[in-house]
Amino acid sequence: MQNFKYLKSLFTVFNIILCCNGSLKESYSTLQFGYRLYQRMIESYLNYSILDCVEECLRxxxxQSVNYYKGANFCENNFESNTTEPEMYREDSGWIYTDIKNWDKGLTGSCSEQSCSINEKCIHQSLGNSKCVLSDCGIPTNMRNTTWNVKDGDGIGIYKEMHIKCHESYEQRGSGRLLCLEKGTWKSDLVCKGDSMVNTGNR
Incomplete structure (x- = not known):
């Protein structure tokens, strides 16, 4: 059984080499230098290569997209893209942007055939296995609040924070600071007039 798992792992690596080497050059050619998608982040990572960043997003x-700052090897994975949020896509020197659709999921190895839920990510395990774990708390959605005023660096990933506020037609109480808990739910003190608590359902 152990030998079978080892051979399966080798086969997966072999497939990655076959399927991705030819397409990597084409994928790299789609990188958009000097651009960044703002304030739509799931998670950020330090000391990542651009390829590590893309692979993290694919899993x-x-x-939907990646921001990468080469000078600091800093990576941001986004829940939107420049086509879904064009007004948040801006010129910014030093940054590199890419849509995840430009990359082959074969880069993820054992995760390439894994189907995780919308708020999950695939993580590698030993011997070519993988599993799904919670990735985020979902996008805060409610007719009474807006995500248009989130701060730079805010994210929806586990242990990340996001700052939102009530629409102008509602009275706001609380800081509007949301904290994504380990169990995948938001903790918040935001109350819009007539609302007992902000609705932060997963989307």
Whole structure:
């Protein structure tokens, strides 16, 4: 049984080499230098290569695009793209942007055949196995609040924070600070007039 798992792992690596080497050059050619998608982040990572950043996004079901700052090897995975949020896509020197649709999911190895839920990501395990774990708390949605005023660096990933506020037609109480808990739910003190608590359902 152990030998079978080892051979399966080798086969997976072999498939990655076959399927991705030819397409990597084409994928790299789609990188958009000097651009960044703002304030639509799931999670950020330090000391990542651009390829690590892309692979992280490919394993995260909700992820649609990547921002990468080469000078600091800093990576941001986004829950939107420049086509779904064009007004948040801006010129910014030093940054590199790419849509995840430009990359082959074969880069993820054992996760390439894994189907995780929208708020999950696939993580590698030993001997070519993988499993799905929670990735985020979902996008805060409610007719009384807006995500248009989130701060730079805010994210919806586990242990990340996001700052939102009530629409102008509602009276706001609380800071509007949301904290994504380990169990995948938001903790918040935001109350819009007539609302007992902000609705932060997963989307």
């Amino acid at each position: 995260t079901t909700r992820c």
